[in-house]
Amino acid sequence: MEKIQLNEDRFFDSDPAIRRIARDLYEGVKDLPIVSPHGHVNPRLFAGNEPFPDPTALILIPDHYIFRMLYSQGIPLENLGIPATDDAEVEQDHRKIWQILGDHFYLFGGTPTGIWLQHEFYYVFGVEEKFTGESAMRIYDRIQEKLQAPAYLPRALFDRFNIEVLTTTDGAADSLQYHDEIRRSGWRGNIIPCFRPDAVTNLLTNGWRQNITELSRISGISIDSYSRFMQALAERRAFFKSMGAVSTDQGVFSPYTHELSGTEVELIFERALLGRATQQDADLFTAHVLMEMARMSVKDDLVMQIHPGSFRNHNRFILRRFGADKGCDIPVQTEYTKNLYELLDKYGDNRKFTLIVFTLDESAYSRELAPLAGHYPALKLGPPWWFHDSIEGMTRFRRCVTETAGIYNTVGFNDDTRAFPSIPARHDLARRMDCNYLAGLVARYIIDKNDARQMSRQLAYDLVKKAYKLEGSFDVVS
Numbered sequence: 001m002e003k004i005q006l007n008e009d010r011f012f013d014s015d016p017a018i019r020r021i022a023r024d025l026y027e028g029v030k031d032l033p034i035v036s037p038h039g040h041v042n043p044r045l046f047a048g049n050e051p052f053p054d055p056t057a058l059i060l061i062p063d064h065y066i067f068r069m070l071y072s073q074g075i076p077l078e079n080l081g082i083p084a085t086d087d088a089e090v091e092q093d094h095r096k097i098w099q100i101l102g103d104h105f106y107l108f109g110g111t112p113t114g115i116w117l118q119h120e121f122y123y124v125f126g127v128e129e130k131f132t133g134e135s136a137m138r139i140y141d142r143i144q145e146k147l148q149a150p151a152y153l154p155r156a157l158f159d160r161f162n163i164e165v166l167t168t169t170d171g172a173a174d175s176l177q178y179h180d181e182i183r184r185s186g187w188r189g190n191i192i193p194c195f196r197p198d199a200v201t202n203l204l205t206n207g208w209r210q211n212i213t214e215l216s217r218i219s220g221i222s223i224d225s226y227s228r229f230m231q232a233l234a235e236r237r238a239f240f241k242s243m244g245a246v247s248t249d250q251g252v253f254s255p256y257t258h259e260l261s262g263t264e265v266e267l268i269f270e271r272a273l274l275g276r277a278t279q280q281d282a283d284l285f286t287a288h289v290l291m292e293m294a295r296m297s298v299k300d301d302l303v304m305q306i307h308p309g310s311f312r313n314h315n316r317f318i319l320r321r322f323g324a325d326k327g328c329d330i331p332v333q334t335e336y337t338k339n340l341y342e343l344l345d346k347y348g349d350n351r352k353f354t355l356i357v358f359t360l361d362e363s364a365y366s367r368e369l370a371p372l373a374g375h376y377p378a379l380k381l382g383p384p385w386w387f388h389d390s391i392e393g394m395t396r397f398r399r400c401v402t403e404t405a406g407i408y409n410t411v412g413f414n415d416d417t418r419a420f421p422s423i424p425a426r427h428d429l430a431r432r433m434d435c436n437y438l439a440g441l442v443a444r445y446i447i448d449k450n451d452a453r454q455m456s457r458q459l460a461y462d463l464v465k466k467a468y469k470l471e472g473s474f475d476v477v478s
Contacts, residue, residue, distance in 0.1 A: 021439035029460040033164035047181035056094035068327025102136025112390040119425035172197035192244035226269035247303040255308040257343035258287040309334035331360035348376035358382035365400035374405040394433040412464035
């Protein structure tokens with residue numbers, strides 16, 4: 001049996017001096033609780049607390065990191081059991097799907113997905129055998145057996161993973177039913193919502209008019225004008241906050257911000273209600289809504305996040321067949337200095353306001369984002385996101401932003417995942433890479449060992465709690 005190789009010094013520098021320091025720093029942070037302030041795990045898992053159905057349904061089908069790679073090699077999504085929006089037949093035999101993953105697992109060599117999965121197999125499910133086409137069925141059966149045990153129920157894994165708080169992402173019209181069920185169950189797991197209004201703030205979203213109708217229903221406000229629309233959003237933000245939310249989030253194509261006059265925005269909204277909104281209308285409306293979200297955050301103290309720069313659903317064939325979030329979102333070049341100017345001019349100096357900005361355009365790190373975060377009190381930099389939450393991506397991020405913004409204008413790490421069992425693996429990788437980066441600074445006598453110890457803890461635990469205003473909300477670890 002060929003075993004999984006997980007060296008204790010994995011991902012650390014090959015230079016022995018740096019490696020020793022990184023190992024020592026990592027020992028000080030590896031067991032800290034996980035704070036996951038932004039992600040996409042479905043709260044229904046923890047409300048029902050039912051056994052996961054099988055390895056394929058748990059690991060492959062929800063994770064576009066996995067199936068996008070398989071699709072890139074010509075394997076149809078139908079063969080991987082990805083649910084279709086039309087009447088197309090998709091593979092229902094989850095063992096057969098798992099075998100496909102095993103036969104093609106070599107594709108993930110050197111990728112973060114391969115790293116996460118090996119960590120997950122070994123530490124979560126106790127699988128020591130290397131995952132290949134030959135071993136796939138044995139590993140499937142081993143994981144399937146584990147999933148039937150009480151120790152592998154969602155809540156038990158949440159506790160075992162040492163998760164202090166987990167934030168989900170929920171639409172403006174979401175009832176938060178499952179969050180309510182979790183609360184009423186008496187379980188002590190801290191799972192909180194995040195307010196994401198994209199479905200009603202992007203005027204060209206498919207089904208936008210129906211989304212507005214649903215927002216009207218759940219808010220109890222008849223939305224027949226822009227002013228009523230904003231009343232509904234304010235009501236929903238207040239409800240989310242009453243359910244424990246500490247943040248909002250918007251996935252926007254561009255971070256362009258611009259405040260329209262009352263007449264201008266009312267006319268745009270009126271055209272949208274009539275189904276006549278143009279692309280220019282949508283772009284201006286989003287720019288204005290970002291200003292409004294900042295204004296509301298100053299008032300209600302919810303942290304504001306923006307995730308710009310993704311060309312969503314680039315593959316229209318996949319969008320038509322399988323819907324959104326199927327691994328075909330592609331980064332685009334993004335500008336921040338001019339686009340964020342109006343928002344930062346109005347709110348960037350307000351110490352009650354926190355804006356966390358993410359990017360898929362790495363070229364903006366040192367050119368724009370680090371200088372902006374190194375000046376404006378309100379602005380903080382989100383961690384490497386999506387395609388960049390990797391060994392090299394995390395290293396590039398720290399090297400590009402630290403000299404200008406330091407680490408205290410960044411917000412630690414968040415895993416941004418739908419794949420619940422991969423959360424410990426993602427945080428472990430981030431902690432190792434941050435420790436390795438700091439070890440390099442120590443080895444070159446840029447900082448001393450005591451500074452590095454303090455900074456490694458900040459990056460692993462303290463910064464994220466401070467940025468998302470979670471300090472004091474949960475037990476503090478000494």
